[in-house]
Amino acid sequence: MSTDTIEILRRTEAPIHPAPESFVRKYIFSIDHKVIGVQYFIVSGLMILLSGLFAEAIRVQLTAPHNTFLTPQQFDEAFTFHGTLMVWFGAIPMVTGAFGNFVMPLQIGARDVAFPWLNMFSFWTFPPAVLILLSSLAFGAPNSGWTEYPPVSLQAGVGIVFWTTAVFTVGIGATLTALNFLTTVIKMRAPGMTFTRMPLFVWASAVTAVLSLVATTALASALGSLFLSHVFNVPFYDPSRGGTVVLFQHMFWFYSHPAVYILIIPVFGIVSEIIPTFARKPIFGYKLIAFSTVSIALLSFMVWAHHMFTSGLGPWVTLPFMILSMLIAVPTGIKIFSWTATLFGSNLRLTTAMLFVLGFLSTFTIGGITGIMLASVPVDWHEHATYFLVAHIHYVLFGGTLMGVIGGVYYWWPKVTGRLMSESLGKWHFWLTFIFFNATFLPMHFVGLLGMPRRVAYYDPAFQGLNLFISISAFLLAGSFLLLFVNAFWSLKKGAAAGPNPWGARTLEWMIPSPPPYYNFKETPEVYATPYGYGEPLPYSAPYNSVSTTPTY
Amino acid sequence: MTVHTEALGHEHGHGHGIMTQEEYIEQRDTRFLGFLLFLFTDSIFFTAYIFAALYLRSAAPVWPPVGVERPDVNLGAVNAILLFGSGITAHYAMHRLKESRIAGYIWFTIATIILGSLFLGGQAYEYAHIHATWSGSSFGAAFFTLTGLHGFHVFVGVIYLIVTLLQSLGGTYTPERHFGLTAATLYWHFVDVIWVVLFFLFYIY
Amino acid sequence: MAAISAILIVLIAIWPINNTLAVAATSDYGIDALFKFMLYFAAPIFVFVNGYVLYFARRYKHRRDEPADAVGIPLYGVVPLEIWWTVLPALLMVVLGIWSAVTLFGLYKPQAGALNVEAIGHQWKFELRYPGLKSSFYGDFYLPIDRPVTMNITSADVVHSFWVPQFRVKLDMVPGMVQQLHFTPTQIGNYPLVCTEFCGIGHGDMRTTVHVVSQADYDKWFSGEQQQVAAASASAGALNLAAGVVSKGQAIFEQKCAVCHNMAGFAQKKVGPGLQNIFSDPAHPKLVDGSAPTPEDVAGIIEKGYSGDIGVMPNAQANGLSSSDVANLVAYLKSQSK
Ligand code: HEA
Numbered sequence A: 001m002s003t004d005t006i007e008i009l010r011r012t013e014a015p016i017h018p019a020p021e022s023f024v025r026k027y028i029f030s031i032d033h034k035v036i037g038v039q040y041f042i043v044s045g046l047m048i049l050l051s052g053l054f055a056e057a058i059r060v061q062l063t064a065p066h067n068t069f070l071t072p073q074q075f076d077e078a079f080t081f082h083g084t085l086m087v088w089f090g091a092i093p094m095v096t097g098a099f100g101n102f103v104m105p106l107q108i109g110a111r112d113v114a115f116p117w118l119n120m121f122s123f124w125t126f127p128p129a130v131l132i133l134l135s136s137l138a139f140g141a142p143n144s145g146w147t148e149y150p151p152v153s154l155q156a157g158v159g160i161v162f163w164t165t166a167v168f169t170v171g172i173g174a175t176l177t178a179l180n181f182l183t184t185v186i187k188m189r190a191p192g193m194t195f196t197r198m199p200l201f202v203w204a205s206a207v208t209a210v211l212s213l214v215a216t217t218a219l220a221s222a223l224g225s226l227f228l229s230h231v232f233n234v235p236f237y238d239p240s241r242g243g244t245v246v247l248f249q250h251m252f253w254f255y256s257h258p259a260v261y262i263l264i265i266p267v268f269g270i271v272s273e274i275i276p277t278f279a280r281k282p283i284f285g286y287k288l289i290a291f292s293t294v295s296i297a298l299l300s301f302m303v304w305a306h307h308m309f310t311s312g313l314g315p316w317v318t319l320p321f322m323i324l325s326m327l328i329a330v331p332t333g334i335k336i337f338s339w340t341a342t343l344f345g346s347n348l349r350l351t352t353a354m355l356f357v358l359g360f361l362s363t364f365t366i367g368g369i370t371g372i373m374l375a376s377v378p379v380d381w382h383e384h385a386t387y388f389l390v391a392h393i394h395y396v397l398f399g400g401t402l403m404g405v406i407g408g409v410y411y412w413w414p415k416v417t418g419r420l421m422s423e424s425l426g427k428w429h430f431w432l433t434f435i436f437f438n439a440t441f442l443p444m445h446f447v448g449l450l451g452m453p454r455r456v457a458y459y460d461p462a463f464q465g466l467n468l469f470i471s472i473s474a475f476l477l478a479g480s481f482l483l484l485f486v487n488a489f490w491s492l493k494k495g496a497a498a499g500p501n502p503w504g505a506r507t508l509e510w511m512i513p514s515p516p517p518y519y520n521f522k523e524t525p526e527v528y529a530t531p532y533g534y535g536e537p538l539p540y541s542a543p544y545n546s547v548s549t550t551p552t553y
Numbered sequence B: 001m002t003v004h005t006e007a008l009g010h011e012h013g014h015g016h017g018i019m020t021q022e023e024y025i026e027q028r029d030t031r032f033l034g035f036l037l038f039l040f041t042d043s044i045f046f047t048a049y050i051f052a053a054l055y056l057r058s059a060a061p062v063w064p065p066v067g068v069e070r071p072d073v074n075l076g077a078v079n080a081i082l083l084f085g086s087g088i089t090a091h092y093a094m095h096r097l098k099e100s101r102i103a104g105y106i107w108f109t110i111a112t113i114i115l116g117s118l119f120l121g122g123q124a125y126e127y128a129h130i131h132a133t134w135s136g137s138s139f140g141a142a143f144f145t146l147t148g149l150h151g152f153h154v155f156v157g158v159i160y161l162i163v164t165l166l167q168s169l170g171g172t173y174t175p176e177r178h179f180g181l182t183a184a185t186l187y188w189h190f191v192d193v194i195w196v197v198l199f200f201l202f203y204i205y
Numbered sequence C: 001m002a003a004i005s006a007i008l009i010v011l012i013a014i015w016p017i018n019n020t021l022a023v024a025a026t027s028d029y030g031i032d033a034l035f036k037f038m039l040y041f042a043a044p045i046f047v048f049v050n051g052y053v054l055y056f057a058r059r060y061k062h063r064r065d066e067p068a069d070a071v072g073i074p075l076y077g078v079v080p081l082e083i084w085w086t087v088l089p090a091l092l093m094v095v096l097g098i099w100s101a102v103t104l105f106g107l108y109k110p111q112a113g114a115l116n117v118e119a120i121g122h123q124w125k126f127e128l129r130y131p132g133l134k135s136s137f138y139g140d141f142y143l144p145i146d147r148p149v150t151m152n153i154t155s156a157d158v159v160h161s162f163w164v165p166q167f168r169v170k171l172d173m174v175p176g177m178v179q180q181l182h183f184t185p186t187q188i189g190n191y192p193l194v195c196t197e198f199c200g201i202g203h204g205d206m207r208t209t210v211h212v213v214s215q216a217d218y219d220k221w222f223s224g225e226q227q228q229v230a231a232a233s234a235s236a237g238a239l240n241l242a243a244g245v246v247s248k249g250q251a252i253f254e255q256k257c258a259v260c261h262n263m264a265g266f267a268q269k270k271v272g273p274g275l276q277n278i279f280s281d282p283a284h285p286k287l288v289d290g291s292a293p294t295p296e297d298v299a300g301i302i303e304k305g306y307s308g309d310i311g312v313m314p315n316a317q318a319n320g321l322s323s324s325d326v327a328n329l330v331a332y333l334k335s336q337s338k
């Protein structure tokens, strides 16, 4: 046997090599996908928190039409950082870096991702990017929103250079993670785990990886052009030297529309795991759910110009983008209806994780439908860049992504930490979040339709009443997250031991101890059937077919 | 050491359901796929800027804009020949290695490195003599950004080839075991192909 | 109980949306009808999804007396059902798509006899120019009721946006591009004109008022403004190219022309071409026709306006130029030409 062969076998099948000993190799420069997942979880969780604080600053300013809490410059920085942090530094690393890293390799029965060292490198692009981004606050911070359209973004100080560098850096990490995940899913599945036997979260991770590979690089080139325009005065976007302003919008949205699906598809995966576990029955329409994920991804590359319906593209250009945007309702609808149908005839356990998923079904449907309303060009001419749009994005980003993420946190917390969280606290958290979420973002539809544009530090006094209501709800919404922190700390200190499979789930990560050992699987499992056959024997080789699937929480 | 090859059978639809050890190992080798995916994202980077160049072109009344001259097509053609030549030598180098003809491999690799360096020299000469600037016009913006990015890739490729050459002198690569070389050759061909597109975009079309 | 609360939520949502729209409508392109159509199909979808979620959650909830490992029925899918919920939304989207497309093309159709107004975005104010009026307006402006309007929209610096919520239509003001927006005000009243595209720290205050008034009131306002123009041009006198003063021309150029033109080579387009060397550079194809233009040619373009492949250039009246202004401009353009 050649040396190559031996090396490869050592990596995949060989006996367990010893876990790292030193603190640094174990927790900081770790190559273990589970540790990296937790690292991503902590940093991106902090970023969501920080971004939430910026959001609350926005809401304080908007309690009065001409509030002096923030200067317009500070206000503009606030929504720029809110959007930037939420999207690139919070939600995307959370759903790919944290959930993808921790859960996906376990679910396919692998010992690690395909390139563990690369995985470590990906993570370590992230904290420096955060530092670069935050340091821009000291150097004339960028202030034209997370979209940073030129020419206005080029009028800012060097902050924009920091901003592009930071997003570029975190983008490199995201691209390498995607490359790593896609290779992992293609190459590292346990024997017998065919594509149609993969858990749906794995499907979601793989499709997301494809989206990232294509789109994030396109974003990198858009950021690069902005960087060059600012630093070397390159005239991509200067009409007086032959540049065109709208070009940037094309380049940006070619990435950023797929990006919103990078944000939601892993959450579709999370939801598809949580629902069968607590409904205690197979997911309804497995193949169609997997297939609809793929078709959403394909469509997502053909709709970017729906963000530019008022930029002056002609009717013949906007028309196909409009039709394709509307078509996304079909595969997304398939998912929503299949999840709902999974609840039929179930034996439903209403745990906190499940409640957040039911909340997701409700709020994401609203957000999706307002998306369809925005996709119709004539109607978008009224709604574009108003608070109606802000309402849409929060119904999909908070009501979709964040709801699903929190559900996922409650679901996998026992696996990661080995301890249960408090269910009663969790239920309080759910109801408060759900109520105040709707109270915050539902009225935004109305102010928007009435005529309030987005990104304004000052507004028409006619809208004061609604804005005050929104702001108060937003403060209470942020407050509701305290319960999550209390619950987490309580669980780490006092929570009951979880055991390997507290929810009685059937995917592979629940077949091993909580928290999983360094090497995940002592022996690579073999898979005989889809994981979702509740009531049937487990489809895994020994010893994995001997784990109990009776819920023990 | 044993591998459960029989049990792996049903994973692959290969007729009798049993995978040979070679197939199994090939299936588990992640590096090649990983490298292909890397080249794929890298090509998106170029594609985005090529799209930008075409977009700027379509927005301009005349192309290149008045007062800006196209770069000299002869020089571009010479550069193209240099680069394609290096692609051919790189191809043969790989072959020689697989045939265990190490001397041939070394000479062909040195030729590739020299041709690549000549290309970079040609490009430097072109930058010094062209009647356009990076910040002067949309043509300049597209031309210097894309050819600069490409030149950077060639530069990295030359370094990469030098490193593989030194490594193979140290005996890192054998006729059976040469993934680093395969990757370098693939990368070099990729850079070649990009130049075809850029040549059409800036010198001819 | 569940169904009732779902319906309640929908009513809470629909009622104000319907009413927030009703306030407005001074022009209807079918946008409101389209929006209401979407609202009426969205409501049942929402009730359907939420109703079932709530119903199932109650109906199939695990009961204490069931064993801990009780499972649901092993249902992997029902093909006809899956076909229905793929086909029905698709059909709905086709209907919505066709309806939207028809409405969309209506939006782009210019109407006969439209009043042409130019709107130019600046950080942070709207500049408006009327044909036949000298002045640019930076404050409130007036439109007659029931007369179609074509807004020619562009920007002098960054991207802005032109939006009167009650007119429903919105278009970005993009530097380097002139675009047209068509609408007809149909109700007398004062409406806000707001910028919706982020344009810098003044964005939040970039608002002004549009007064839609009766034709008589509009005429009164217009002739008042026109008299000022007449008074101004009376003092200016007839066109006398020889009397042009370069420095004055330069000042006017920077004030009125630099929005669309650079003083640079032809290719250095902004909205119109760059105007350096206009008397010698053969790149100005429509101007020179092979032979060099005369000062009179150029004066003619500035006076009458010009429309060609690149776009539309307003005439002297729209630009608010007197004849002496034209003479000064020609002198300045000459001074900038080899
Ligand atoms: C998680 C993120 C996410 C998701 C999933 C979506 C989903 C969708 N979005 Fe959204 N969108 C954003 C995040 C997201 N969006 C953001 C961040 C912006 C603003 C960026 C900025 O400018 O800052 C934006 C902006 C935005 C615009 C631009 C508006 C403008 O600027 O003027 C448009 C226009 O078409 C749009 C459309 C859609 C559509 C059609 C979907 C569809 O995918 C929705 C499909 C889902 C459903 C329809 C619901 C479920 C389906 C059923 C229950 C079946 C039955 C339903 C029907 C038959 C209708 N979105």
Ligand code: HEA
Binding pocket: A041, A045, A046, A048, A049, A051, A052, A053, A055, A056, A058, A059, A079, A080, A082, A083, A084, A086, A087, A091, A144, A145, A146, A147, A390, A393, A394, A397, A398, A401, A402, A405, A406, A409, A440, A453, A454, A455, A456, A474, A477, A478, A481
């Ligand atoms: C995931 C994305 C996300 C989320 C969750 C939110 C959450 C919130 N957003 Fe955000 N928002 C955006 C994405 C998001 N937003 C984007 C992309 C924009 C566009 C920016 C632009 O214009 O450029 C925007 C714009 C935007 C505006 C418009 C600004 C303007 O145009 O002027 C407003 C105004 O009220 C607002 C408010 C809020 C509020 C009150 C919340 C509240 O829900 C916040 C409540 C607090 C938290 C959610 C923090 C609690 C979380 C934790 C403590 C961490 C939990 C940890 C784990 C889950 C592990 N947002």
Ligand code: CUA
Binding pocket: C121, C122, C124, C159, C160, C161, C195, C196, C197, C198, C199, C200, C202, C203, C204, C206
């Ligand atoms: Cu002008 Cu916003």
Ligand SMILES: [Cu+2]
Binding pocket: A256, A257, A260, A303, A304, A306, A307
């Ligand atoms: Cu989009």
